[in-house]
Amino acid sequence: NAGVTQTPKFRILKIGQSMTLQCTQDMNHNYMYWYRQDPGMGLKLIYYSVGAGITDKGEVPNGYNVSRSTTEDFPLRLELAAPSQTSVYFCASSYKLSGNSPLHFGNGTRLTVT
Amino acid sequence: AQTVTQSQPEMSVQEAETVTLSCTYDTSESNYYLFWYKQPPSRQMILVIRQEAYKQQNATENRFSVNFQKAAKSFSLKISDSQLGDTAMYFCAFMNSLGNDMRFGAGTRLTVKP
Numbered sequence: 001n002a003g004v005t006q007t008p009k010f011r012i013l014k015i016g017q018s019m020t021l022q023c024t025q026d027m028n029h030n031y032m033y034w035y036r037q038d039p040g041m042g043l044k045l046i047y048y049s050v051g052a053g054i055t056d057k058g059e060v061p062n063g064y065n066v067s068r069s070t071t072e073d074f075p076l077r078l079e080l081a082a083p084s085q086t087s088v089y090f091c092a093s094s095y096k097l098s099g100n101s102p103l104h105f106g107n108g109t110r111l112t113v114t
Numbered sequence: 115a116q117t118v119t120q121s122q123p124e125m126s127v128q129e130a131e132t133v134t135l136s137c138t139y140d141t142s143e144s145n146y147y148l149f150w151y152k153q154p155p156s157r158q159m160i161l162v163i164r165q166e167a168y169k170q171q172n173a174t175e176n177r178f179s180v181n182f183q184k185a186a187k188s189f190s191l192k193i194s195d196s197q198l199g200d201t202a203m204y205f206c207a208f209m210n211s212l213g214n215d216m217r218f219g220a221g222t223r224l225t226v227k228p
Contacts, residue, residue: 031213033216040123040220040221041220041221042118042205042207042217042218042219042220042221043159043205043207043216043218044218045215045216048214056214058215059215059217088157090159092159096213097212097213097214098147098213099146099147099149099164099166099209099213100147100166101213102161102164103159103161103216105158105159107156107157107158108157108158
């Protein structure tokens with residue numbers, strides 16, 4: 001049981017490039033989330049999804065897009081990378097949209113935009 | 115919007131001793147969830163303990179316990195018999211009753227000294 005898997009682990013982008021951060025989970029969770037963690041800060045919610053075909057914005061959605069075509073996958077797209085998007089990105093999933101259902105996190109992707 | 119404040123950027127404790135990490139939050143909701151997450155150097159986010167706001171009894175998980183003061187909006191974490199493996203960043207987090215908004219504090223870096 002792999003849990004939540006994120007790829008790649010590290011990536012360096014030039015300003016203006018685009019990329020997709022991949023996230024997949026094998027726990028059949030309906031709910032999936034993308035967070036970013038800036039240096040010395042806590043995590044901030046970018047987007048979340050309550051099921052295939054349904055996504056919604058979190059606290060810091062600008063500059064990102066997501067899609068949810070299957071229960072397992074929740075990719076995060078950066079269209080025009082900016083230095084402000086340098087961060088560590090975490091994908092997470094949960095069984096329910098509730099504090100009684102703990103979040104399962106991936107190991108993160110460290111992204112640097114130069 | 116909910117906010118979470120951790121006023122101690124760094125703390126240290128001797129092995130086998132007890133340490134308390136502070137967290138305060140601001141919300142107008144009456145029902146919500148509070149969490150402490152541990153992030154070791156591996157970057158993995160690990161749930162340490164969870165508290166439901168409508169439960170007056172403080173949560174405990176082995177050597178970890180919380181002091182939840184709802185009126186004061188305070189949620190501190192006590193680690194007893196500290197171990198070297200407890201060295202990590204610790205994040206306090208708030209989740210609203212709907213489960214679609216989770217806010218993290220900036221974290222406290224805890225070092226356990228031998």
